[in-house]
Amino acid sequence: MVFFATASLYLVLVSELQKSTDLFLADKVNVLRTMLRERPDDWDALREEVELESAARRYEQFYICLLDERNKPLLMTPGMAEQLDLPQFASRTQNHPDRAIGMTGTLGRAFRVTSTSAPVGSQAGRTYAIQVAIDVSQKAALLARYRFWFWVILLATFAILPLFGYRIARHGIRPVEEMATTARHISSTNLQERILPEGYPFELASLASTFNQMLDRLEESFERISRFSADIAHDLRTPVNNIRGEAEVALARARSADEYRDVIESCLEEAVRLSDLIGDLLFLARAESPLANLRREPVDVGELLGGVREYYEASAADGGVSLTTAVADEPVIAELDRTLLQRAVGNLVSNALAHTPPGGAVVLGMGVDSGVDYSDRDLSNPESSSICIEVSDTGVGIPAESLPRVFDRFFRVDSSRAQASGGTGLGLAIVQSIMLLHGGTIEISSQPGQGTRVTLRMPAVSTPSCAR
Amino acid sequence: MRILVVEDEAKTAKFLQKGLGEAGFVVDVAGDGLDGLHLAQELEFDLVILDVMLPGLDGWQVLSRLREEGRRALVLFLTARDAVHERVRGFDLGADDYLVKPFAFSELLARVRSLLRRGPLREQEKFRLADLEIDLLRHRATRAGQRLELTSKEFLLLSLLARRSGEVLSRTLIAEAVWDMNFDSDTNVVDVNVRRLRSKVDDPFPLKLIHTVRGAGYVLESD
Numbered sequence: 001m002v003f004f005a006t007a008s009l010y011l012v013l014v015s016e017l018q019k020s021t022d023l024f025l026a027d028k029v030n031v032l033r034t035m036l037r038e039r040p041d042d043w044d045a046l047r048e049e050v051e052l053e054s055a056a057r058r059y060e061q062f063y064i065c066l067l068d069e070r071n072k073p074l075l076m077t078p079g080m081a082e083q084l085d086l087p088q089f090a091s092r093t094q095n096h097p098d099r100a101i102g103m104t105g106t107l108g109r110a111f112r113v114t115s116t117s118a119p120v121g122s123q124a125g126r127t128y129a130i131q132v133a134i135d136v137s138q139k140a141a142l143l144a145r146y147r148f149w150f151w152v153i154l155l156a157t158f159a160i161l162p163l164f165g166y167r168i169a170r171h172g173i174r175p176v177e178e179m180a181t182t183a184r185h186i187s188s189t190n191l192q193e194r195i196l197p198e199g200y201p202f203e204l205a206s207l208a209s210t211f212n213q214m215l216d217r218l219e220e221s222f223e224r225i226s227r228f229s230a231d232i233a234h235d236l237r238t239p240v241n242n243i244r245g246e247a248e249v250a251l252a253r254a255r256s257a258d259e260y261r262d263v264i265e266s267c268l269e270e271a272v273r274l275s276d277l278i279g280d281l282l283f284l285a286r287a288e289s290p291l292a293n294l295r296r297e298p299v300d301v302g303e304l305l306g307g308v309r310e311y312y313e314a315s316a317a318d319g320g321v322s323l324t325t326a327v328a329d330e331p332v333i334a335e336l337d338r339t340l341l342q343r344a345v346g347n348l349v350s351n352a353l354a355h356t357p358p359g360g361a362v363v364l365g366m367g368v369d370s371g372v373d374y375s376d377r378d379l380s381n382p383e384s385s386s387i388c389i390e391v392s393d394t395g396v397g398i399p400a401e402s403l404p405r406v407f408d409r410f411f412r413v414d415s416s417r418a419q420a421s422g423g424t425g426l427g428l429a430i431v432q433s434i435m436l437l438h439g440g441t442i443e444i445s446s447q448p449g450q451g452t453r454v455t456l457r458m459p460a461v462s463t464p465s466c467a468r
Numbered sequence: 469m470r471i472l473v474v475e476d477e478a479k480t481a482k483f484l485q486k487g488l489g490e491a492g493f494v495v496d497v498a499g500d501g502l503d504g505l506h507l508a509q510e511l512e513f514d515l516v517i518l519d520v521m522l523p524g525l526d527g528w529q530v531l532s533r534l535r536e537e538g539r540r541a542l543v544l545f546l547t548a549r550d551a552v553h554e555r556v557r558g559f560d561l562g563a564d565d566y567l568v569k570p571f572a573f574s575e576l577l578a579r580v581r582s583l584l585r586r587g588p589l590r591e592q593e594k595f596r597l598a599d600l601e602i603d604l605l606r607h608r609a610t611r612a613g614q615r616l617e618l619t620s621k622e623f624l625l626l627s628l629l630a631r632r633s634g635e636v637l638s639r640t641l642i643a644e645a646v647w648d649m650n651f652d653s654d655t656n657v658v659d660v661n662v663r664r665l666r667s668k669v670d671d672p673f674p675l676k677l678i679h680t681v682r683g684a685g686y687v688l689e690s691d
Binding site: 269307314340346 | 621643649650651656660661664683
């Protein structure tokens, strides 16, 4: 850029200087030509023009030589012979009549020279030659200085600009560098570190806050995982501890066959508990893997709810709780994984029964939302509807502060109570992952002392690619 | 009937041998894949119980070598990894059934019996045990001549126990057969239902027929 700007300025300057010099020469030639034609015998005027005017100039001195037909000088500016090689002058300008050309003088000075023939007097026949030379060495020196500065500026630019650019880039990148440093420091043990978003330009502040939000989520996940690990260790340790302790105590002395049988049976119960826990954990792990696939088949949802109700009927009657279904008259058929859905609804009913005191009620309801939650799909398409299944009870309810955590693995609202009931604390987590597998959602609302309502909502048909 | 157990975990092999032996089978044990393959090549077995993760040759290799040689012995494989593709692979290689560890021994016994088609499955119309009589066609059960008032599910449960009397049925199996609940559900529910059935079938009578096997399940027998 700089190079082109400077270079073109230089070229313009060169051509302008040359043009003004050439105009001056042409002007001089014109004056002489006119004088020769109009007043060929006014030698005083010619001499004044040729010898004095030129000699008076100090700056941009010019020289004029007037030659007759035989190339014999008639008039000449004093000093011209010393400055210029006259025969060379004549031969060089012969090829370019009426045009100015560059020429180097005998003393090394730069000249623009021109020569032309001029008719003398009004009648034809006699012609003189006019030779004009102008010393342009000052202009040449000016251009040389100009060229010098041109290179100086150019080199300086080349040297300084990258440095400058580097400084600017460094300055701009510094916040990013700071963020990178923070990011490098962060490991699972100090996830609480954050970038202060103040003092950054808008774009970077947004990046910083996005980064912070990501850290928030990571920290939460890590907390969840470490809580999960602690819980899993506890839940695995308890049955193992029971097996170990009971076996040790039993073997410490000789016992009756009945006593041994009792210990072995108890160990077996603990082992079953462990197996169930492992089974549930494996189920959750599998459901999370992207390879998890559903075995979808047409399922009559009302019939499925009826089956679950039948299964839990005796338990409900035992607990003095009424268990009923509120099912639409016409069958609702949807493409679902029957076993998984049974399991989801079963877990919800089991929870509801466990937390509903005698005299209460548990209701299994269902409905079809036509396209409300899936508005991006074609509304006229009946397949865009979603199935919703609701399990509500009149039980003890869940305190508001515990609600967000009920889907966490091993979370128990009342840990001491739930431990006795034998649940693994994975029930709702399993229901949630079953809903995720179906592309659905789970919602829970609860009023302590009034009851809890869990709503499962899932598309009646899987995404088109899966349904085919 | 002769069964080969190929299992590197010594305790598992030991309890399998003991349990299957006591159930009336002749059991041989191999501790790794190569021994297992040699035994299976030299002797005729009706069933091979094959662990997948074995030193030497793994279960898949043993299975495919056996099938290449045209051995038609039934194969039930045991796996600790319950992934769908593992199951599919097993069946592709010619396995007949599989069980995921940890499994209930009663479950294994049931699978083995059904594979060898010698389980105490009685497809008759009437069943009799001590003074209990069940008419499977007319959905009627009596004890000591007295009609038992059972709900349809209770009748299903009783007839399941009766058809497989003497066999311990796990809660999972019962939930599956009677209520079509195909998952390890809240097994308390089965206990409640068995308790209700007992109150009608056993409580009024001195001779108890439905027995709890702690940690395993329920069995119908008159011991």
